[in-house]
Amino acid sequence: MMRLLxxxxxxxxxxxxxxAERFQDCDFCPQMVVVRADSYQMGTPLGAxxxxxxxxxxxxxxxxxxxxFALSRAEVTVAQFQRxxxxxxxxxxxxxxxxxxxxxxxxxxxxxxxxxxxxxQWLASETGQSYRLPSESEWEFAARAGTPWPRPWxxxxxxxxxxxxxxxxxxxxxxxxxxxxxxxxWPYARCDDGFAxxxxxxxxxxxxxxxxxxxxxVREWTADCFTASYWGRPPDERAWTWGGGCEQRVVRGGGWxxxxxxxxxxxxxxxxxxxxxxxxxxxxxxxxxxxxxxxxKATLRRITLFTADVEAAKAxxxxxxxYRVSAEDPNFxxxxxxxxxxxxxxxxxxxxxxxxxxxxxxLIGLLGTRGGEFQAPPRVNDRPWAGQALVVLKVADLxxxxxxxADLGVPLPNEVEPLDGPTGIRxxxxxxxxxxxxSVIVQQLNDP
Ligand SMILES: [Ca+2]
Ligand SMILES: [Ca+2]
Numbered sequence: 001m002m003r004l005l006x007x008x009x010x011x012x013x014x015x016x017x018x019x020a021e022r023f024q025d026c027d028f029c030p031q032m033v034v035v036r037a038d039s040y041q042m043g044t045p046l047g048a049x050x051x052x053x054x055x056x057x058x059x060x061x062x063x064x065x066x067x068x069f070a071l072s073r074a075e076v077t078v079a080q081f082q083r084x085x086x087x088x089x090x091x092x093x094x095x096x097x098x099x100x101x102x103x104x105x106x107x108x109x110x111x112x113x114x115x116x117x118x119x120x121q122w123l124a125s126e127t128g129q130s131y132r133l134p135s136e137s138e139w140e141f142a143a144r145a146g147t148p149w150p151r152p153w154x155x156x157x158x159x160x161x162x163x164x165x166x167x168x169x170x171x172x173x174x175x176x177x178x179x180x181x182x183x184x185x186w187p188y189a190r191c192d193d194g195f196a197x198x199x200x201x202x203x204x205x206x207x208x209x210x211x212x213x214x215x216x217x218v219r220e221w222t223a224d225c226f227t228a229s230y231w232g233r234p235p236d237e238r239a240w241t242w243g244g245g246c247e248q249r250v251v252r253g254g255g256w257x258x259x260x261x262x263x264x265x266x267x268x269x270x271x272x273x274x275x276x277x278x279x280x281x282x283x284x285x286x287x288x289x290x291x292x293x294x295x296x297k298a299t300l301r302r303i304t305l306f307t308a309d310v311e312a313a314k315a316x317x318x319x320x321x322x323y324r325v326s327a328e329d330p331n332f333x334x335x336x337x338x339x340x341x342x343x344x345x346x347x348x349x350x351x352x353x354x355x356x357x358x359x360x361x362x363l364i365g366l367l368g369t370r371g372g373e374f375q376a377p378p379r380v381n382d383r384p385w386a387g388q389a390l391v392v393l394k395v396a397d398l399x400x401x402x403x404x405x406a407d408l409g410v411p412l413p414n415e416v417e418p419l420d421g422p423t424g425i426r427x428x429x430x431x432x433x434x435x436x437x438x439s440v441i442v443q444q445l446n447d448p
Contacts, residue, residue, distance in 0.1 A: 021294065022073065022210065025127040025286075028083045030072035032286055033210045035142050036294055039064040042140050043230060044150070044266045056228035057266045063137045065237045068293040071134055071142050072283040074201035074212045075107035075220065076119065084119050087126075096276040099182075099197035099256070107201050107218045107281040113249045113273035116221045116282040123284060130287035135239035136222040136250045136268065138285060143214035143253060143265035145207040150264050151215065152207050164260045168193035171204055171216030172256050173263045186259040198256055198279070215263050218281030219255040219271075226250045226270030248272055255279035303362050303391055305438060310350045310368035316435060317364060320408050321393055321401070322357035332367075347372035361393055391440045398430075398444035405432060405442075 021034040043060035082104075084090060096110035111119075116133060124131040134142070145152050153170045167173050168191035177196040179188040193216075195203070202212040214220075223239035225246035233240045248270035254263030257279040261267070271280070307313045317323040333341075333349035341349075350368040395401045406412055410432050432440050 023070070025129055028080060029123065029127060030074070030076060030080055030284060032070040033073045034068060034070050034288065034292075034294060035065075035138070035209055037065050037068045038141070040141050040144060040146075041148060042137055042266070048150075055268050056230065057268055059230070061230040061233065061235060063141065063235055063237075065138065065141050067237060068288050069134075069138060069237070070286040070288055071138070071211060072285075073206070073210065075218055075281045075283050076116075077104060077201055078102045078106050078108050079104035081108035081111070081119060084122050088118075088122055090115070090118055090122075092276065094276050096278060099278045103200065105200040106198055107213070109198060109218050109278050109281045110276045111221075111281060112276045113221050115276075119282075120284045131284050132286070133221060133223040133239075133282065134285035135237055136224040136252060137234075137239075138237050139214075139220070139222050139252050140265050141237075142209055142211055143207070145209040145211070145214075147208075147265075150266070152265065164189050165191055167191065167216075167260065167263060169205075171213065171263060172199040173216045173254065174257050174259060178256060182257060184257065187261075189260045189263075195256065213253075215253050215265065216258075217256060218279055219251045219258065219269070219277075220253050221271075221280070221282040222250045222252055224250040226268070228270070246273070251280065303438075304365040304367060306367050308368065310352055310366050312435070313366050313368075314352055314354070316408060317354050320404055320410070320434075321361075321395075323354040323364060324357075325352055326355035326363075327351075327353040338372075341369075343369060343372040356393075358394065362391060364391070391438055392443060393440060394443050396444070398442060401442055402430075408435075410434060 022031055023034075024031045040063055041060045042063045043057045045060055046058040048058070092110065092112075092115055094110075094112075098106070098109050100106060102108075120131045120133055123129075143152070151167065151170075153166050167189050168175055172193050172195045174182075174184070174186075174188045175191055175193045175195075176188065177192055177194075181196045193204075199213075199217055201217070204213060204216070206212050207214060223241060225241050226248040227233075227240075251269045251271040252267070253265070254267060262269070305313065314325060318325075329351045331348050332351035333343075335345060337349065338345060338347055343349075348370050350366075350370065352366040354364040354366065356362065356364075393401075402412055412432055413430055415430075430442055432442065434440055
């Protein structure tokens with residue numbers, strides 16, 4: 001039987017897909033969608049097919065959105081912007097003709113950065129709420145809606161052609177009809193999205209966060225100054241700005257005139273803040289009070305188990321829970337790690353990363369040794385179950401999973417416990433102790 005030596009590293013993220021929470025502060029205010037706090041990888045790996053070196057979208061950076069915020073469900077419309085210009089006398093002096101005769105439900109276009117900022121500030125003063133432009137880290141987080149791949153609708157199939165051909169079902173882009181009327185030198189999506197130019201907002205399905213047209217229709221101003229690199233940017237929700245030398249602001253999402261590779265959540269452009277274009281608009285963000293912020297739901301993302309028998313642990317997790325080995329290194333670890341673990345310099349670590357069958361489940365790292373025994377490493381704060389290693393597994397069939405565990409010799413409780421509490425989890429759960437000493441709560445979700 002395996003022996004648990006120590007356990008460390010519990011990383012809590014937050015919720016996945018859930019019903020969008022919406023509000024509207026006044027009858028002429030944009031409808032807002034609450035976006036929960038979480039962390040994500042911003043940008044695109046260098047060498048990926050989609051990446052354009054000039055756009056500075058790689059190498060990726062880990063961003064923690066520390067606070068929930070609200071983002072307008074759609075781009076700011078002509079009607080919403082007209083309310084502002086009527087109230088304030090705000091003028092746009094430069095000539096820029098919208099692509100279609102502007103109707104109330106179209107997104108406002110031909111607005112420069114100052115116009116967009118002025119609208120958000122006016123809305124803040126009208127409502128007493130903290131309206132502003134979104135930062136680009138907030139914007140990409142909301143546009144990705146929990147997806148790590150190039151386009152939110154592309155599932156995990158990042159093959160450029162497949163993903164682009166699906167674009168016309170999800171976004172107003174530079175398609176066959178647009179190319180026929182507005183011929184440009186750059187590539188177009190070989191599909192028909194139904195709009196040769198600008199489309200009324202929310203003509204296309206919302207993403208998983210309840211937001212429309214994050215990709216496509218009009219490109220959108222963000223609050224950030226543009227630099228062609230993420231090097232040094234805040235690793236959180238803050239906009240990266242500075243006084244002086246911020247002539248270019250970051251524009252996101254691509255629009256009805258953008259080539260396919262530009263119509264992606266990670267793509268970024270620097271655009272002169274004074275530019276007004278018929279495919280350039282914006283949406284607004286608003287800060288939430290503590291009372292308005294949804295409580296983050298904790299979900300275990302990764303756990304590392306220190307085990308005396310790596311092979312037995314691999315077998316247990318693969319046979320019991322459908323995990324597969326995604327990486328393995330029998331000669332893992334550097335001098336510093338060995339020292340921290342109390343191992344002699346000639347010892348080696350055996351590292352295995354196990355990937356779950358269900359991507360919502362935690363990754364499990366296994367660490368074993370050759371040539372020495374671990375000292376227990378210092379425990380991190382593994383709230384809310386301090387003092388024990390806990391893995392929560394959500395399974396499709398609880399009875400089948402428990403039967404498998406019984407076959408593997410795991411002692412089981414006689415009855416499963418119904419879950420009924422403030423966790424937001426519906427279904428049943430029960431705790432089992434695995435051979436490596438880890439407490440596992442096995443849950444069946446009735447409504448996954
Ligand atoms: Ca189009
Ligand atoms: Ca857009």
